[in-house]
Amino acid sequence: MAEGTRYYTWAMTQWIPAITSHEMQDVDEALFKMGYDLRQLMENAGAAMAYLAARYLHENPAGKKIAVLCGHGHNGGGGMVAARRLHIYGAQPEVLVPAGTLKPVTWHQRRLLENMGVRVSQISRVDEQSWQTIIGADLVIDALVGYGLKGPLSGVVADMLNHVGTMSCPVISLDVPSGLSSDGEILNGAIIEATATMTLALPKKGLVMPQAQGYVGDLYLADIGVPGELYRKMGWSMAPIFNGSPYIPLTDTKTGEEGDR
């Protein structure tokens, strides 16, 4: 495919653009200028993820065991919000995080979980206890890495991913399957094979490129609260995307010319 190709996905009633991580960072900056803060956006992302997880548990999350794999960054923070919401639904989430320092907003999410008695374990390898958490799960949430991916997955994140690869329960990825480049770079590293992916605000380009096949599963788009006028200011003219539900399915892909906004 020629450079400069723009990908679009079908969102219920219209084609919407699939965007790069740089474009998503521009959207974030515009949201912050408007007065949003990261915690609000993360709450919306994690809440939508919890709704989707409940759907994959046949709308019956109470008592279900959920392994929530969270990275140090804001993808991990969204996963922790989902764990908190699922705990409120009566599910039994357990959170596994690589050893090391969390970004401040993600650290805040961790503290909330611990204050409500949800187990959060920081691990330097998948030991017997964390393997039991993964293998005993009715559903896995992958919030290890989103568009902050740098190179092929390494360390305990790669170790977790290899263990999840042996599971037959649904695996739902937040924003992008961990290890998949949101910009479509070919990295030759391990990638989560998700049953479903819930991407945030607008779909990321790497999700709809041919090399993503086999990793993304069913693709959904979460409403994290971006108003249409912000997209219009950035040059994308779209009718309202969401229709009152926290997420919608994205069902088809086409390509167009760069500059088609």
Ligand SMILES: NC(=O)C1=CN([C@@H]2O[C@H](COP(=O)(O)OP(=O)(O)OC[C@H]3O[C@@H](n4cnc5c(N)ncnc54)[C@H](O)[C@@H]3O)[C@@H](O)[C@H]2O)[C@H](O)CC1
């Ligand atoms: N856009 C929004 O408004 C919102 C986005 N959210 C989510 O935030 C992530 C992007 O967050 P960021 O902190 O920038 O990065 P990540 O969490 O994706 O990743 C950083 C994390 O990953 C580790 N890492 C990176 N590369 C590797 C690697 N090759 N191997 C192992 N580990 C790696 C790195 O060390 C960091 O720990 C976006 O995708 C959204 O999901 C918010 O949730 C809501 C608002």
Ligand SMILES: [K+]
């Ligand atoms: K992810």
